[in-house]
Amino acid sequence: MTDILIILAIGLPWLGALAVWLVGNKRPEQQHLLAVIFAVAAGLAALLLIPSYSDAAELKIEVGSVFGDFTFVPDGLGVFLAAVATVVGSLAVIFSVDYMHGDAELGRYYALVLLFIGSMVGLVLTGSMLLLFIFWEMTALCSYALISFYNDDPKAVEGGIKALVITSLGGVGMMIGALIIYAYVGSYEISDFLADPEALPSGVLGVVAFGFLAAAAAKSAQVPFHTWLPGAMEAPSPISALIHAATMVNAGVYLLVRFYPAFEDVEGWTTAVILVGLLSGLLSALMALVAQDLKRALAYSTVSQLGYMVYAVGTGAIFASQFHLLSHAVFKALLFLSAGAVIHSVGTRDMRQMGGLGKQMPFMRNVFIVGALALAGLPILNGFWSKELVLEGGLEEGPVWAYAGMLIGAGITALYSFRMVWLVFFGEPRGTTHAHDAGQYMKLATGILAVGTFTTWLLAGVFGELLEDSLPYHHLEVETGTKIIEDVITAPATLVALGVVALGLLGWWFRKPLSGIAEALSPVGDAAANDFGFEAVNRQIVHWTKEAATALRATQTGYLNWNVVGIIGGLIAVLVILVLGA
């Protein structure tokens, strides 16, 4: 039964992709309907999978040769993330019924979305490193194709290719790691490796650990690989919500968590993980603070929140990181979708052109505020509980400097959250465009997510139990749900964090009297607006590569004489090599 559910959770979206494509773009109504049916069905299959979680391979397809077995292990981590992927996926598809209404080429759109959902489920459920890498790249492929869905827009094309190249570049780290593990362990099974990481000499294990970290950082848009995520905002908003907030970008964190038991003793690895999380959390919070584009602000915020998860992994707070992942997936999907509804309505992403939209779009205002408060970390929303857990874990196990940094980050998070809400929904209208209210499907999807933002923290106990039971190598000791809640409420760290959040709120409230401070800090703001120079480094690398390619064209002379010289030169070179080598 479990194996059938796994096949359904992965296969139904893929089947749906085929079906939507075959129906053809001449029948958009049927395409919408089919996409919703298949996405929701996959969601149900994934939810049914949760009770039958286990730590063994429930589905195994023997391939042989150097490809090993294709196995699927529905452990606690996997089934939970599969549920997130398919449920948020279904909601994004439902939202799309309104959002993409009247758009051309729905077949391509839905086929890619559904292909993505299935791949994401496969990514979190597979027990084979080769398959993990395959799904990893498949999600990157879907992400690329959907970012540049509007191919006529050069920015969309650039954003898509940039995302593809940077995540693939990081992916090389994981590929090398997987190949090394296979060479030493003789199997792609993750559990075989976790059972005995000592099979690798320590130096080699270090290469694997840092290779995986690079892959995770690229996928989860962490510093210094984060530059692709803002560019990815050219995608239709449901895609940003699904792929670039709730699911694919989490894959990096998932990877770190999955392999944590093997790498935790590698020298310098946990510190590096903490550092990556800290830099991402802090720097991109600053970037979110100065961003003028609503979706870019949310994108930087995603980088920052992923930084919190990465930081948590570094401090060993595995449960906290995954719990924050769950909360973030829900509230950030909510934020992106409601932002999408606003953008769809006013036709711009520039917050300077918005303002005062709350009266025209009261529903979206309300749900966006719910999401923003969760992001800021206000009780009793889900973001509050998980962020407190992350910070608490960091204070107990991690270095103090990192904790202090993350705490400051929490304050900035509150500040930019309120800024977004204010700039979009309150104050005087600055744009001339008239906003129409969101469609029914948009309200349905965001409404469900808003309810989730209020409630998913209640799952903490169940989630912890699942992880504890089915991750034998992680040695997790997770407390019961009520104990977790009690802990968070009574911990002094919570008060400190809440104080910082309140500071952030006050900072926004008294922004006029505090403008002197803002002015003094303006060089920081300018640096943040320029992406702290990371973007410039990117551009320089692309420039050099292009220059090298251009320069090399001189070698294709088009003169036959030179061509024959090449042959003779080759002969001489080979002779020299052979004589020296032989």
Added chain:
Amino acid sequence: MDDMTAFTWMIVLPLLASPAIYLLGRLFKEDGARIARWAAVAALLITWVPFAVAASDLNEHGIQTYQHGSIMLRLDDLSLLLAALVLGLGTLVTVYSGPYMAAESDQEKYFALLVAMIGVMIGLGCAGDLFNLWVWFEGMAIASFFLVAFYREQAASLEAGIKYMVQSAVGSALVLMGIALVLAQTGTLDLVEIRNAARDSDMLLAAGALFTIGFGVKVAMVPMHTWLPDAHSQAPSGISAMLSGVVIEAGLVALLRSLGALTGVSDSWGTLLMIFGAFNMLLGNLMALRQTQVKRLLAYSSLSHMGYMLLGLGIALYAKETAGAQGSLFHMLNHGMMKGLAFLAAGGLLYTLHVSLGDHSPLTVSDLDGAAQKYPITALGLSLAVLGLGGLPPLAGFMSKWQIFVAGFETKETLIELLVLFAALNSVLSLAYYAPLVNALYRRKPSKAVQKGQPMPVLMTVPMVILSVAIVAVGVWPNLLDWLSGPAGDALLATFGF
């Protein structure tokens, strides 16, 4: 003289059919072109019968041999793999070429040469002695010269043909010198006997270098590659697919056969192939990066893919690593399908957008804009092909690259591992020129060329669909071709005596 068996018929049938196709085309004044075309398709379809029998003979009774005077033919699993690739892509290209060449004059020559080239390449894979190998190799070159320069009214096409012929001839001359050296030293031309007789000697080392460079011209190893971008882009698109998908690979098989005979002469053959592999990958990718002509871009991409094959083979020879040979040969099959599809699809667009309107200007990347609206299957095929070439799963190219990379890491040698890392980074780099093609195809606003484009003929679409399905199928189920590439890899190492 031995009796003819299935595998000899597999070689002889296309060779006998070739003049018959030409004569049929000439004799029937009215329908000559059509008859020649269908005769070619029929001849190739019939050739599949002895192929199947030969495959089962090989499977049951081991290596098949045929002796006729001093001519020695030997069918092993490597020969079978090449035959499958040649015949498979050859059949599809012949079907495709029907409508593509329909408006050209002298079609009977085109189809006769194409079928002859297919037969010769199957023969090349079965050559059992050095001189025979060279004769098949030359036969392949001769057939392909005329096909490359088939548009004899086009200056660019003629130029490409001449450059190809001269460089190829230089290579052939070097090979011939190498053969002379081998014969002088060992007194035999039989590949197996040379291997047994060959001892460490400077003369044989020089012969190995001559083979590497001489065959290397046809393999398009850097720096002997300069003929390839012109020839592959100027040839009729079906021929581009053949050149890129099988001709350079047949050259590689010839190179491997000759080096296999000299295995005892040097330990450096593997290293040598790895070095060439690295140069091919880097140069091919960087040159493709700035290309605006689609077929030229694909031609440079062939350089880099030859690099992957050389890398895997180098690893296999250097470390006696079977997975490297199997992976490389698997990649040879996959590359044949992917690059074949890429050239057929790009050629399809070239045909509908330019050639069918009597325009021989090249297909540029900007011509592709919005082509998916009008040619959805072709656009999807080209997208699958280039993304597969870029190594994205779940497409065939990923799986064979992975197998090569596994072999590299199995050696546990840092330098080779770094080389694999370099190869992987090259794959990422290649996405930077493959992806924009896909983006262009799926624009909404069609280019001027697409707006006045003609409909895509069905017979050109069918081969594209078959190849597209194959690429996805192999990507999802990598062992689908293991029955060919697995034993072929073993057979290759066996020819080196490992």
